[in-house]
Amino acid sequence: MLAEAATPEVSPVSFREAFSVSTEEECPAVTGARCSGCRLRPVCLWSGLSEAAERELGSLAFAHRRLKLGQALYRSGEPFQAIYLVRSGFIKTVVLLEDGREQVTGLYMPGETLGMDGIASARHASDAIALEDGDVCVVPYDRLEALSREASAVQRHLHRLFSKEIVREQRMMLLLGSMRAEERVAAFLLNLSERFTALGFSPSEFVLRMTREEIGSLLGMKLETVSRIFSRFHKDRLIEIEGKHVRIVSSAGLRRIIGH
Amino acid sequence: MLAEAATPEVSPVSFREAFSVSTEEECPAVTGARCSGCRLRPVCLWSGLSEAAERELGSLAFAHRRLKLGQALYRSGEPFQAIYLVRSGFIKTVVLLEDGREQVTGLYMPGETLGMDGIASARHASDAIALEDGDVCVVPYDRLEALSREASAVQRHLHRLFSKEIVREQRMMLLLGSMRAEERVAAFLLNLSERFTALGFSPSEFVLRMTREEIGSLLGMKLETVSRIFSRFHKDRLIEIEGKHVRIVSSAGLRRIIGH
DNA sequence: ACTCGTTCTTGACCCACGTCAAGTGCCCGT
C-alpha cells in the first residue's frame, strides 16, 4: 500500500541519490577537497562566511572520511582532535553506562555537525556510529580554533553550532522527562520531517535509518513500545509504515497528540 | 538526629557564609567590579588566562546582578545579550511545553555558567529562575566574542564551557532515558556531593535548594516518587534527610544502586 | 504566638510501559 503512495510529491531525486557518497575523484578518502564546490555549502559550518572573509581565508579544504554501516567515527575516551560535518549517511551518538546500558543521545543527518562533546576533556564523551555507509568532513579542532580567531563569521557560526546542540539536548531532556511514549514518538516523527524538509526532501515521506531498538533508546523506551505505537498511529491513519519506510498522513494529528 | 550529626568534617564555614551576597561596597548591583579580587577566581570563566593575557586585557570588570528567590534572570524568548556566572545562590533553568508542563533542565551553583542556549537564535530558549537570593556576574556576549578572538586562553575556556554543558546534558539524557527512578535520585545526590566538594564544602552534608517537585522535574519523575525514594534511602541507612538538609551516610551504597 | 499556604510524607489504587514469549518476515551470504 505504501508502494503506490510512494510517488514523491516534493523530492524529485531520492535521498540516497542526492546524498550518496561521492565518487573517488571528487571526494578522495583522505586528501582534502575545496569547500567552494561542495554540495553541502548551504548547510555547512562555513556558510556564514562573508565573501571577503572567505577570500581572506583562501582555499578552505578539509579531509573527508568514509564510514561503513556500524563503523565508529570516534569512541568515548578517544583523544579529541576534530569535529565532523556529516556529508552523507546518518550517524548516531551513544553514551554508555558501565553496566552496558546505552542511551542514543543524537541522530545526525547530512549537513549536521557532531563531536563537540570532546572539547571539554580533550576526549570524546560518546561513541559516534554510522547508521549506514556515508562520509564526513573532518574539521581539525586546532585549525578551527585559529580560524575562529581570525574570522568573526566563523566564530559566530561555531558558537551558534555549540548553542544549537545545547538547545537540541534541552529539548531531548524535555521529551525524555515530561512526555509520554506516544508523544515522544510523534515528536520524533515531526522532527525528522522538519529536518528532511530542510534538506530539500519530502516532509511526509522518508526512511528511518535506525532500528526500533535504536529509536527506542533515543526516545527512552523499549523497542516493543516503539513498534506498538507505530502500529497504533498506522491504525489511527496518522502514518503509513512499512518497516523503515514512513509516510506521515496527518502531521496535524501527530501535533495534536503532543498537545494531549 | 541530623542536628547532632551536623558538625561539618570538611567545611569550617557554612556555604551561606562563604557564598553569601557581597556587601554593597564590594559588589554594587549594576556597576562592574574588578575580577582580580573576586572570590570566584578559581572557578571563573577567566581562570584560564595566563598572566600575560590578563595584563594585555587589562582590568576585566563586569556588572553584577542580584536576584531574589523566584526571580527570573532571563525568560524564554527574551533577546540574548549575555551569559551569566553564578556568584551566589542557586539557579534552575526550565523549558516549557505549550500545555504548561515544564522540565527543569539544569541546576547551577556558584562558579557555574548559564545562558549559552541563547546564542543560536539570539533569544533565550529557557527560563532561568533563582532558587534563593543571590547574584550573578553578567558577561556581555559581544564583549566575550571579542575577548575570545583576542585571547586564545579565553577562547579555549569558553569552548570548554560550551562543551561541558553539552556533556552535562548528554549525561542527563542518559539519566532520563535509561535509569530507574531510584538510580536517578542516587546519581543526583552523588552529583551534588561532587559539586559541593569542588566548591570546598562537605561532600557528605548539604542543603537541597530545590523543592521535591523541582527535583522531580529535573529527574523526570513526580514529587511523591522523589519523597518516597528519599524515605527509602533513609530507611536503608544510605542517607539522613530532614526536609532539604541531606547527609550522605553511604556514598558507596548510593553508587551500588546505580550499578543495579 | 497564631494562621494560612506551601511543602512534604504516606497510603491505596491504577495504568502505561516493561518483560517475556512466540511467530513472521526480511536480508545477507553461500
Add this chain to the structure above:
DNA sequence: ACGGGCACTTGACGTGGGTCAAGAACGAGT
C-alpha cells in the same frame, strides 16, 4: 534457491511509578 540470523510485530502478563487523597510539618507574615 536456501538457510540462518536479525528485525519486527503482537499478545499476555507484571510492575514501577503515576494519581489521588489525607494529613502532618514547616515557614513567612502578622
